[in-house]
Amino acid sequence: MTWRRFQTTASLALLRTLLFFVNLIFILSGGILLLLGIALRSHFKEFLEITPEMKSSSPYVVMGLGIVILLIGFSALWCTIKGRITLLYVYSILILLVLIAEVVLAVAVIMRKQTYETAFKTNVRNIMHQYPQKPMNLHVDHLQRALSCCGIDSYTDWFETPYGSLQSQVPSSCCKISLNHTCTSVHLKTVNLPTDLNTNGCYSTVISTIKSNYPIFGGIILTIALFPLVAVILSCCLAHQLGKHRYERVD
Numbered sequence: 278m279t280w281r282r283f284q285t286t287a288s289l290a291l292l293r294t295l296l297f298f299v300n301l302i303f304i305l306s307g308g309i310l311l312l313l314g315i316a317l318r319s320h321f322k323e324f325l326e327i328t329p330e331m332k333s334s335s336p337y338v339v340m341g342l343g344i345v346i347l348l349i350g351f352s353a354l355w356c357t358i359k360g361r362i363t364l365l366y367v368y369s370i371l372i373l374l375v376l377i378a379e380v381v382l383a384v385a386v387i388m389r390k391q392t393y394e395t396a397f398k399t400n401v402r403n404i405m406h407q408y409p410q411k412p413m414n415l416h417v418d419h420l421q422r423a424l425s426c427c428g429i430d431s432y433t434d435w436f437e438t439p440y441g442s443l444q445s446q447v448p449s450s451c452c453k454i455s456l457n458h459t460c461t462s463v464h465l466k467t468v469n470l471p472t473d474l475n476t477n478g479c480y481s482t483v484i485s486t487i488k489s490n491y492p493i494f495g496g497i498i499l500t501i502a503l504f505p506l507v508a509v510i511l512s513c514c515l516a517h518q519l520g521k522h523r524y525e526r527v528d
Contacts (some may be wrong), residue, residue, distance in 0.1 A: 284348070288518050293515060296512060297354065299511060300350050303350045306346060310343030311340055313339055314338075315340065327404065342378065342382070349371050357515070366516055369509045376502065376509075379502055380502070394442055401420075401479065401480070405429070405434065408440045409464050418448060423473070425477075427477070429478050432476050435448070447474070455475065
């Protein structure tokens, strides 16, 4: 009987330690999501303005999910330390709900991928036709400078807009050197394009930038999804071992 109690006590100590560290990583993932949502809202405001379909919800959904994960994570630490069986099972259910929410969110983004891409193209084209009216011109200028691109598919897209059609010009944000306005001149075809002008379109640049960061996105998503699953398994095991330990003490 003593040996069985020793085994159970050792299992409890191991499970508590593992769950404690898993919860710390879970809390860290919630903090990362919260910071990501804040970054989307502040630093990527111009990009989101171009695609209103994402602007209204994306940052707040990410921030909200991060806050929920933080609250559950800190509560989980308290449950782990206290060793309350009922609370551990409640915690497991909450973690499962968070995991389901993450899966639903990921599936929704994947399913709406084509919608976002089409909306991005359409909205950039509309903004280009309104150029240089403020404040929309600031969004497209910021996009072109940040990604070193020009137009949607090519710099020639500007020649089909009211701004560029009369003089065959492009905004200064298309220039590789912002102080060099040669690439906005009337005789654009005589300019050494590879030197003075960003010729690649913004649409392909955005898509290639996202694809090049797929491993990073995949790693973050896998981490955020994996640790809740591990936390559920560990918390259920800990609750089971706590019940077993109490039974052995009574016995």
